[in-house]
Amino acid sequence: MKWLPESASTFAPGVDLILWLVTIISVISCVLIAFLLIYFVIKYRRKTENDQTPAITHDSFLETLWTVIPTILCIVIFIYGYVYYDQYTVTPKNAVEVNVTAKQWLWSFDYSNGKKTLNELYVPVDQPIRLVMQSDDVLHSFFVPAFRVKQDVMGNRYTYINFTATKEGVYDLYCTEYCGTAHSDMLGKVHVLSKAKFASWQDGSADKVKKASAASIPPAELGKQLYSNKGCLACHSIDGANGVGPSWKGLFAKNRVFTDGASAIADENYIKESILYPGEKMVEGYGPVMPSYKGLLDDDEITAIIEYIKTLK
Amino acid sequence: MGIFGITSKLIKSIAYPSEMVPSIEEDDGHHHFDAVTEHEGAKLGMWLFLATELLLFGGLFAAYAIYRAKYPEMFMQGSKSLDVVLGSVNTVILIFSSLTVAIAVKAIQENRIKLVKIMLWVTIICAAIFAVNKYFEYTYKFGKGIFPGTDIFYSIYFAATGVHMLHVFIGMAVLGVLLRKVYKGKYSKDNYTAIEIGGLYWHLVDLIWIYLFPLLYLVG
Amino acid sequence: MSEEQEKNYLDNGEGFRSWFFTVDHKRIGVMYLWAIGVFFIVAAIASFLLRAEHLTPGPTIVNADTYNVLFTLHGSMMVFLFIVPGVAASFGNFLIPLMIGAKDVIFPKLNLYSFWLYLAGALIFMLALAAPADTGWTFYTPYSIETGANVILITFGVFVLGFSSILTGINFIVTMHKLRAPGMTWDRLPLFCWAAYATSLLQVLATPVVGITLLLLIGERYFGLGFFDPAKGGDPVMFQHFFWFYSHPAVYIMILPAMGIVSEIMPVFARKPIFGYKAIAYASLAIALISFLVWGHHMFVSGQSKLVNIIFSVITYAVAVPTAIKVFNWLWTLYKGSIELSTAMLYSLAFIFLFTIGGLTGLFLGALAADVHLHDTYFVVAHMHYVMIGGTVFGFFAALHFWYPKMWGRMFDEFKAKIAFVLIFIGFNVAFFPQFIMGTLGMPRRYFNYAPEFQSLHVVSTYGTWIIGIGFILMLWNLMRPLPGKAPANPYNSLSLEWSMDSPPGTFNFDDIPTVTEPVYNYGTKIEEGA
Amino acid sequence: MDNHASYKSLINIWLFLIFLTVVTVGAAQIDFGALNVLIAIFIASIKAGVVAYHFMHLKHEDGLTWIYASYPIFLLFLLISFTLTDMFSRVIN
Structure with a gap:
C-alpha cells in the first residue's frame, strides 16, 4: 500500500x-x-488459584x-x-529566490523578474529555490508533501524554505498552520517545469499560448476555472452560503449596501472595481480582508469572472 | 465573596488544615495528624505555592528578557520615563513591611500578642501606602497618554506591576484575616502556623518587587 | 468494631450537601470522576461529529466554521477538563491516602476548594460556549488575538482550572511527604503514588507558566499588550515557547498516572512483584524532570532557530529511554507469572501495546528531518491519540474496572466488560491507525475539507470511532449495573493497603493507622531462578 | 524556638537590605554598559537571598524545602535561556 x-x-x-x-x-x-x-x-x-510464582x-x-x-x-x-x-x-549558493506572501486564505508569489502569481508557484526542475516567506496576517505554514518541506509563515519576520525539485509535474501545496475559516481551502499548486518550459513561462510566451487556448473556451467556463484557480473559492461560495465574503450566487444586479450607508447595484463596473480595489466599497457585514487583484487578473479574465457570476442565479 | 475572599480562604485552609475539617472529625478523636506534622506540612505546602507564584512571574521575567534583548533602545527610553524616586520609596516601604512581618512572626512565637497586632497593622498600612503610590504612578502615566499596549516596554511595565499589585492586594487581604483572628485570640506560641505562612506569602510579594524595581526603573 | 464505624463512605450522609461540602477525599475523588466523565462524553460527542463530517470531502453535516469550533471544543475539553485533571484528581484523590495508610489528604478542605475551583473553571469554560472559540486548543497567536470568537472566557476558564490543578498537586505532594504510615518508606510506596508524585510535581511547576501566558493572551485582547502580536512588534513564536513550556509537561501529567495504574494492576494479576520497581519509580521522576526540557520539539517548523531545534531533538530522545525501560519492565513482570486475564488486566496489556505504538511513532516526530514532513499532519493526530487514548484512557478504563469493587462495594459482569474491551480495542485501532498513513501521505490536520484521494482512509477511521462508541456504551451500561451482593474486601488477593479494608472503605479509611513491614508488591515465593 | 533571630538582628538585616537598595540605585546612575543589568540582577539576588534566608527562615528549613525553593529558579533559568538562545540564533542560512 x-x-x-x-x-x-x-x-x-x-x-x-x-x-x-x-x-x-x-x-x-x-x-x-x-x-x-x-x-x-x-x-x-x-492454572490454579495456588500457582507458585518466583x-x-x-x-x-x-x-x-x-x-x-x-x-x-x-x-x-x-x-x-x-x-x-x-x-x-543550508541554502545552496546558486539558489533562486521567490518571495511568498501568505494571507487568509491565499498564497501569492513574486518572482525576481517582476512576475506575480496567485496560489500557483512555477519553478524550474533541478534548480535550487529559496522561498522568502512572510504573512500579512495570522500564522500560516507552507507545506508541499512531494518535496517533504514545511515551514511556518508569520508576520513581521521572514522565514525560509530551500528545495530543489527533481521531477517535472504539478504538486499540491497545503497550508498546515490553522488560520481560520477557510484554512483547508488555502491550497495551491507547485508547477515544476523543464528549463525550457520555465523560460517560456518566464518571458510570457507561455501566457500567450494559454490565452489562445483560453480564448477558445466560453468566458463563463473560463470564469469558473479562475474561481478555483485564483483562490476566490476560499471566501466566496457559489451556493448562497455566507462565507468570509459575500456569496456569488444571485449577486449580479443585486442592490449592495455599504458600510458608509451608500448603496449601488452590482453591475459589471461595480464587480470589476471590487476585484481591483476591494477596499473601496465595503459591503455591510464584511471586513476589509480581500487583497487587490490588480496585476493578477487581466481584463479578459475579469470579464470572464463577471460572466461566470452572471450564470450563478 | 470575590477573588480576594476566595484566595484568603484558600490560604487559610493551608494554614489550619485541622481547623477547616468539619467538627465530626474533631469530635470523635479522628485527628489524622499531630500538630508538628500540621505545621511542617503547611509550611511545605506554602513553599510549593510560592514556587508556582515565582513561575507565574517567571513568564513575565522571560518576556522582559526577550524583548529587552530585542528592543534595547525602547527599554532604555521607557525605563528613563519611570519615576525612580517613587520606585525607590516603594522599595523601601515594601522591604520595611517585610521586616514588620518577620517581627510579627517572631513576636507570636514569644506570645507577645500586642506586638503582633502592631506589626501586622504596620504591614497593612505599608501595603496601602505602596498601593497609593502605585495609583499615582499609574494615573500620571495615563495622563501622559501611556497605556498598556503603548509599546512593548510599557506593556511589560503594566503587566508586571499590575500582576504584582494584584498580589499586594491578596497579601493585604490575607494579613487582614490574620489580624482579625489575632484580635479574636486565635493564635499563641503553640499555634502560629497561619501567621508564619501568611508572612511567607508577604515576603514573596517583597521578593518579586526586589527584582521588578531595578529591572524596570533602574536599568535604562 | 462498632456498628457506627462500619458505615462506609458512600452511606455516610445523603443528599447534595453531604457530597458537595464533604472533605472526604474518597467522595471528592468520586465527584471528580463524575464530573470528568460528563465532560469526557461531551467532548467525545464533538469528536463523533468531527469524524462524521469527514465521511465525504467538503461539507457533510456541518460548515467550516462549525467544524473549527468543534475541533477546538473537542481538544480543549479533552485536555483541560478531562485528561489533565482526570486520572490524577479522581483516582489520585481516592487512592493516595488509602495506599499510603492515611486517613485523608493533608489539607482536606483545600482539596474540596480545588474541586470547587475545577467546577468554577468548567462553568466559565461552558459560558464560553455562547460564542465558542475557534482557535484550536493551542490558542496560537495572532489568530487567537484577532478572531471574533470568545477566547477570553475560554482561556480564563483554563486559568481557573489550572489553579485547581496546582492546589491539588500541592496537596498530594505534601500528603505523600508527611502522612505516610509508619514503615511506608519511599521504597515501599506503591508505584501509583510515585506516578502521582511526579504528576503533582509537573502540575505545580508547569501550570503557572501557562497561567501567566493565558493572562497575557487575555491582556492582548483587552489592552493590545503586543507581546505575541507581530503587528505590534511581538513574537508569536514566544507564545508557543510559553505555551509548550507547560503543555509538554502536561502530556506527562496526562500519561504518568496511567503508567502508575498499569504498574499497580500488572503485579496483582500476574502474582509477581513488579519487575524493576526502582527503575519504574525513578523513571517516573526522571520523566517528570526531563519533560521540562523538551517543549521545543513541538516547534521544529515554527520559526524556532536551527540550533535550538537540534538541542531539543537531542533531549527528546533522552526522554524516550526511560519510557522504553518502563515498557520492558511491565512486560517482564509477566514472565513466569500466574496471569489472570481480568478486564482490568486486558486494558493494562492493551495499554502496553498501544502505548508502545504511540511511543515509537514519537521517534518519527523527534527526528528533525522527518518532523519537517510530518508536523501538523494526521500523523501527529494519530500519535497523540495513541498516547492519550491508547495510553491514558485505556489506563483510566483499567482503573475504573480494577478499583470498581473498592469504590462502589459491588462487583461487575466481567464477561460483558470484556466484550466492551474488545470492541473499544478494535475500534480504536481501526479509527486511528489509518491516520498514520494519511499523515505520511501529507494530509494536514484541522482540515475541514480534504482531497478526494484521502476519502477511503477517512471513512475507515470514522467507522472505527463508531465501533469505539458502541464499545464505550456497552462498558458504561455494564458498569452502571453492578452484580447483586457485596464485594469482598480483597477480591484479587492484592497486597497493597487499599485492599486491606472493607469495600467500600469506611469514612476514616483505617481504624488504626497500619504499620507497613513489607515491600508493596511482595508476591511470589522467594525461590532463586533456576532453583 | 530559641535559635530564631533576635529582634535586633532582624533590624540589622533590614538595614543591610536598605543599604543594598541604595547601592543598586547608585550603581544604576553610573554607565557600565551591558554590565548594569548584571549588577542590578546580582544585587537583587543578594537581597532576595537575604530575605529568603533570614526573613523567610529558610535557614531553619530542611533539604526538601530548599529543593522546592530553588527548583523553580532553575526552571525559570531554563525558560529564559532557551527562549533567548532561540532569539539570538535565528541566523539566516
Whole structure:
C-alpha cells in the first residue's frame, strides 16, 4: 500500500530513508513486544488459584540490555534526522529566490523578474529555490508533501524554505498552520517545469499560448476555472452560503449596501472595481480582508469572472 | 465573596488544615495528624505555592528578557520615563513591611500578642501606602497618554506591576484575616502556623518587587 | 468494631450537601470522576461529529466554521477538563491516602476548594460556549488575538482550572511527604503514588507558566499588550515557547498516572512483584524532570532557530529511554507469572501495546528531518491519540474496572466488560491507525475539507470511532449495573493497603493507622531462578 | 524556638537590605554598559537571598524545602535561556 507521497525533491529521499528506518525499527519492536505479551499471557496463564510464582524483582543484565539498545537506536535516529535536516536548512549558493506572501486564505508569489502569481508557484526542475516567506496576517505554514518541506509563515519576520525539485509535474501545496475559516481551502499548486518550459513561462510566451487556448473556451467556463484557480473559492461560495465574503450566487444586479450607508447595484463596473480595489466599497457585514487583484487578473479574465457570476442565479 | 475572599480562604485552609475539617472529625478523636506534622506540612505546602507564584512571574521575567534583548533602545527610553524616586520609596516601604512581618512572626512565637497586632497593622498600612503610590504612578502615566499596549516596554511595565499589585492586594487581604483572628485570640506560641505562612506569602510579594524595581526603573 | 464505624463512605450522609461540602477525599475523588466523565462524553460527542463530517470531502453535516469550533471544543475539553485533571484528581484523590495508610489528604478542605475551583473553571469554560472559540486548543497567536470568537472566557476558564490543578498537586505532594504510615518508606510506596508524585510535581511547576501566558493572551485582547502580536512588534513564536513550556509537561501529567495504574494492576494479576520497581519509580521522576526540557520539539517548523531545534531533538530522545525501560519492565513482570486475564488486566496489556505504538511513532516526530514532513499532519493526530487514548484512557478504563469493587462495594459482569474491551480495542485501532498513513501521505490536520484521494482512509477511521462508541456504551451500561451482593474486601488477593479494608472503605479509611513491614508488591515465593 | 533571630538582628538585616537598595540605585546612575543589568540582577539576588534566608527562615528549613525553593529558579533559568538562545540564533542560512 502506498504510504508516502511522490518523491520530487532532493530532500525527499533523505526523509523517506528516515521514515523507512524508523518504521522498520518500530515494526520489529512492536512485533517483539506483542509476541512476548501474547506468549507470556498464554504460557503463564493462571492454572490454579495456588500457582507458585518466583519473586523476581530485577535482573541487571536484562535491564542494562533494554536501556542500552533503545539508547543506541535513539542516537542513530537522531543523527539521521540531524544530518538531513542540516542539508535542508543550508541554502545552496546558486539558489533562486521567490518571495511568498501568505494571507487568509491565499498564497501569492513574486518572482525576481517582476512576475506575480496567485496560489500557483512555477519553478524550474533541478534548480535550487529559496522561498522568502512572510504573512500579512495570522500564522500560516507552507507545506508541499512531494518535496517533504514545511515551514511556518508569520508576520513581521521572514522565514525560509530551500528545495530543489527533481521531477517535472504539478504538486499540491497545503497550508498546515490553522488560520481560520477557510484554512483547508488555502491550497495551491507547485508547477515544476523543464528549463525550457520555465523560460517560456518566464518571458510570457507561455501566457500567450494559454490565452489562445483560453480564448477558445466560453468566458463563463473560463470564469469558473479562475474561481478555483485564483483562490476566490476560499471566501466566496457559489451556493448562497455566507462565507468570509459575500456569496456569488444571485449577486449580479443585486442592490449592495455599504458600510458608509451608500448603496449601488452590482453591475459589471461595480464587480470589476471590487476585484481591483476591494477596499473601496465595503459591503455591510464584511471586513476589509480581500487583497487587490490588480496585476493578477487581466481584463479578459475579469470579464470572464463577471460572466461566470452572471450564470450563478 | 470575590477573588480576594476566595484566595484568603484558600490560604487559610493551608494554614489550619485541622481547623477547616468539619467538627465530626474533631469530635470523635479522628485527628489524622499531630500538630508538628500540621505545621511542617503547611509550611511545605506554602513553599510549593510560592514556587508556582515565582513561575507565574517567571513568564513575565522571560518576556522582559526577550524583548529587552530585542528592543534595547525602547527599554532604555521607557525605563528613563519611570519615576525612580517613587520606585525607590516603594522599595523601601515594601522591604520595611517585610521586616514588620518577620517581627510579627517572631513576636507570636514569644506570645507577645500586642506586638503582633502592631506589626501586622504596620504591614497593612505599608501595603496601602505602596498601593497609593502605585495609583499615582499609574494615573500620571495615563495622563501622559501611556497605556498598556503603548509599546512593548510599557506593556511589560503594566503587566508586571499590575500582576504584582494584584498580589499586594491578596497579601493585604490575607494579613487582614490574620489580624482579625489575632484580635479574636486565635493564635499563641503553640499555634502560629497561619501567621508564619501568611508572612511567607508577604515576603514573596517583597521578593518579586526586589527584582521588578531595578529591572524596570533602574536599568535604562 | 462498632456498628457506627462500619458505615462506609458512600452511606455516610445523603443528599447534595453531604457530597458537595464533604472533605472526604474518597467522595471528592468520586465527584471528580463524575464530573470528568460528563465532560469526557461531551467532548467525545464533538469528536463523533468531527469524524462524521469527514465521511465525504467538503461539507457533510456541518460548515467550516462549525467544524473549527468543534475541533477546538473537542481538544480543549479533552485536555483541560478531562485528561489533565482526570486520572490524577479522581483516582489520585481516592487512592493516595488509602495506599499510603492515611486517613485523608493533608489539607482536606483545600482539596474540596480545588474541586470547587475545577467546577468554577468548567462553568466559565461552558459560558464560553455562547460564542465558542475557534482557535484550536493551542490558542496560537495572532489568530487567537484577532478572531471574533470568545477566547477570553475560554482561556480564563483554563486559568481557573489550572489553579485547581496546582492546589491539588500541592496537596498530594505534601500528603505523600508527611502522612505516610509508619514503615511506608519511599521504597515501599506503591508505584501509583510515585506516578502521582511526579504528576503533582509537573502540575505545580508547569501550570503557572501557562497561567501567566493565558493572562497575557487575555491582556492582548483587552489592552493590545503586543507581546505575541507581530503587528505590534511581538513574537508569536514566544507564545508557543510559553505555551509548550507547560503543555509538554502536561502530556506527562496526562500519561504518568496511567503508567502508575498499569504498574499497580500488572503485579496483582500476574502474582509477581513488579519487575524493576526502582527503575519504574525513578523513571517516573526522571520523566517528570526531563519533560521540562523538551517543549521545543513541538516547534521544529515554527520559526524556532536551527540550533535550538537540534538541542531539543537531542533531549527528546533522552526522554524516550526511560519510557522504553518502563515498557520492558511491565512486560517482564509477566514472565513466569500466574496471569489472570481480568478486564482490568486486558486494558493494562492493551495499554502496553498501544502505548508502545504511540511511543515509537514519537521517534518519527523527534527526528528533525522527518518532523519537517510530518508536523501538523494526521500523523501527529494519530500519535497523540495513541498516547492519550491508547495510553491514558485505556489506563483510566483499567482503573475504573480494577478499583470498581473498592469504590462502589459491588462487583461487575466481567464477561460483558470484556466484550466492551474488545470492541473499544478494535475500534480504536481501526479509527486511528489509518491516520498514520494519511499523515505520511501529507494530509494536514484541522482540515475541514480534504482531497478526494484521502476519502477511503477517512471513512475507515470514522467507522472505527463508531465501533469505539458502541464499545464505550456497552462498558458504561455494564458498569452502571453492578452484580447483586457485596464485594469482598480483597477480591484479587492484592497486597497493597487499599485492599486491606472493607469495600467500600469506611469514612476514616483505617481504624488504626497500619504499620507497613513489607515491600508493596511482595508476591511470589522467594525461590532463586533456576532453583 | 530559641535559635530564631533576635529582634535586633532582624533590624540589622533590614538595614543591610536598605543599604543594598541604595547601592543598586547608585550603581544604576553610573554607565557600565551591558554590565548594569548584571549588577542590578546580582544585587537583587543578594537581597532576595537575604530575605529568603533570614526573613523567610529558610535557614531553619530542611533539604526538601530548599529543593522546592530553588527548583523553580532553575526552571525559570531554563525558560529564559532557551527562549533567548532561540532569539539570538535565528541566523539566516
